[in-house]
Amino acid sequence: MFEKLSPKPKSNQNSFLLKDTSKNLNISSSLYEGAIKSGEVEVPCLCINCEEKYCFQYSLDEIDHDILEGLPHNNDLRVCPANAIVLNEDNTLEINSNCFSCGLCVYRCPIGGIRIDRGKSFKAEFFTDSSQLFAKSDLAISVHDVVNQVVSKDNIKFSIDPQHLSRVYRLLEVHSKRIQDFDLILTRNLFIGLGIANKVSAKGNNDNRFDFLGLANNKYLLGEVDFKGSDFLSLNRRILEDITVLNNRYDKEINSEILPLLIILGFPNKRSDYYEVTKDIKDVLGIKIYTLPVHILLLFQWNHFLLDDSILESFYVDIDNMSIEDTIKELIDDIHDIDPYFGNNFYKYLK
């Protein structure tokens, strides 16, 4: 129960709406002239070291979707694909220098307790002024004790700028070489954040041929994920095999139920036969294999998109159309200003 009055959030800080609950959270009155008995109060976003640890891990239900039940998949619960969020022995979390500011943790926290440092590091960091708001307790506070209504997340966002993106792109390449499963976990978690239930394979598990399997509007998003960029032609070959497995073993119709998708870091150079072979596949089999650079998923996340299959179908690239620049310009107005890499191989072939 909260009593009046109206606290003012700290300037330049995100905030969320806290609704009345029947539980007494023993809120410190240092920020407030009083407390309100009922109604809403605008509260500055703060990390409360919740017991759910949303920023750190998913629940099993969130990653074990009923897509082709029984299909083996990666059970790794981590939110941060770079293993940058670490759980300490005292049950607190900290963020280390592996952070590449993708924002997954920022969007996971339902009460905006994390932000991206806009200073030099661009690293994610917790708002840790919680001692001023919540009395210290030996028990971890559940987020659900604090928020029992849908919280508006419109205030929980950060602006994207060229410096931030440069850091993200650089570290995407570094981490994809260094961290096991980075590409798969990043892909999975971004799609989850964009509203698409999915599973990704576990490395070394040969029972599940697909790298990625999602479900959007009753269409199966069947994906191969590769950030190394060493052999693009093998991606098309793998996808074709994946399609036959989904078609024969799981009885899914090729053109109406399956959307094949390659999730990559950047496009191959112009001389690669990848573009021609993709067109050959379309002409001979009537199958379009879509190509989605992973940074597009990040841009979608930062712009609060919810994905569906129709948006993904605008990402078709072959020898007759070797660029996604026009597609992105239609989806994100100010892409020229935001992304210093607009025009390079994250968006089209290299010459």
Add this chain to the structure above:
Amino acid sequence: MIRKLQNKNVSINDKDSFFDYWRSKINSGDKSVCINHIYEDVKNQKINSFYQLVGECFESIGFKEVSVTRDGDTNNRMDAIIIDDSYSIPIEIKSPREVEYVNIKSIRQALENKIVLLSRKFHNTTYECTSLAVAYDLPQDRSEVNTIVGYIYKSFGINVGYLDIKTLLSIRWNVEVDNIQFDLNDIRTLKGALNV
């Protein structure tokens, strides 16, 4: 253009000389003994030599024109192709130095070769006419490979067949030494392994 196997003791214009050479070398006229010796010898062959041997074998068993690409030639997408007015057959070759067995990857590549040929039409072919994968040995896990071959046919209507070098040499022996004619349609419509 076929580049003949370079063997000092063999006249390159005499196609019967291939097995004559081996028979005199090992002093045996037995088919399986002879083929086993060639099989062991081929294991350490350079990639080019293996490709040429495969091409020669197809020519010897009755296909009129076989084109083999040179190792390192990245302009040619296919390792070899049997050229025909209507039923050209792309061939994906894996030499023993690359990989010993026909595997899923070679089946995938055979599928891609067929798609490219159907699309770009530099030689005539049909969906039902096979696309081949040839390697030193048959797959270690034949059921997995056969499953994918079956799936490819059911999903795309494309046949993929595969052969090992022993089988190919055996057919060649039947034709060259025992004068048994080989029905080329057994290869043209091949799906999965060839039973000899």
